[in-house]
Amino acid sequence: MVNGVARIVSFLFHPLLLATYLFGLFAFTLPQAFSPLKEDGHLKFVLLIFCVTFLLPALNIGLFKAFGAIKTYTMDDRRDRVIPFVFMAVLYCAITYLFYTRTRIGIHDNLLKFLLIIDVLVVVATVVTMFYKVSVHAMGAWGIVGILLPLNKVVEDGTLFYPMLASIVVAGVVMTSRLQLNAHTPREVMIGSILGLVTSFGCIVLLF
Template sequence: MLLATYLFGLFAFTLPQAFSPLKEDGHFKFVLLIFCVTFLLPALNIGLFKMLGYVKSVAMEDRRDRVVPFLFMSLLYCAITYLFYSRTRIGIHDNLLKFLIIIDVLVVVGAVVTLFYKVSVHSIGAWGIVGILLPLNKVVEDGTLFYPMLASIVIAGVVMTSRLQLNAHTPREVMIGSILGLVTGFGSIVLLF
């Protein structure tokens, strides 16, 4: 849930054109807004789902516990993107909307796969960022994304290792999540940009 905030926070420092058409003084306000709607709101809802009995624990160790929260988060992320599109002057060709759509696609892929198989959503998110940064690094001429891209690869490896060390997932669940995240992030960037 924090990966959207991390991505836009990184862009605020290294790739301000990702926020097009927002003015530069609005980048950090946007990152704060993204934090609220993609982390705080879903986290509160997961707590609510726990209180209502839709999930046994907030760790959501069982695949069935993940279905309702993940579908809700997909709906929430897509609704927020639609609101940005319909209520602001952000257009279909603006970078900001494209990045929001890519994040939505990653969340929806995670939710849809969860309907059938328990997959590491942490791996989807971490490798989704790698998939976004890899082609962007090639396009950005000044090389500002090179070290963040390398760091994201290392972090994605640490995330995978931690999911295995905690026995939260099997190696197969982590690998499938990694492949889904990388392919979805990379493919979305190639298609939209």
């Protein structure tokens, strides 16, 4: 029963879904995050993000498994993670580059800055994975916390306060779930959490 709940949590808060959740949250609480997109295009953008940051990578992971590049979908062996992670890092960065070159999004626009933060998180996870296995679930969950914590300080109407608190609770639940499933050691979960929090918090401070 407990393991079943832990698996559901791990699926619902899969790292590939977190970009969708972040922009979905912004669509209802922080529309200026989509600048310079018009408001009627926010939900369409969230759907696009879901397709290119979840569906496309998930499809390619399926192909990697079919062709024997990885042993399992969960990629329990660190070495199995290297090729898929490099692919995802290249894909995420390429998507951001296409947005920058093919749309009206400029280097000073909020939307590009958030896309860059997500890219940095993916690249950091990829580089670290080449040497050490960390919990990318924990890294992604705390990466969201690292984004919302400083933003909550600058958003005057307080719309991000409760989402920020919820994100901290979710991050804790995700860490517990990964430990419950024996998917990671406490050290791997802790390192992933610290990496996610420090990376995203630092990017927010640097870019904003």
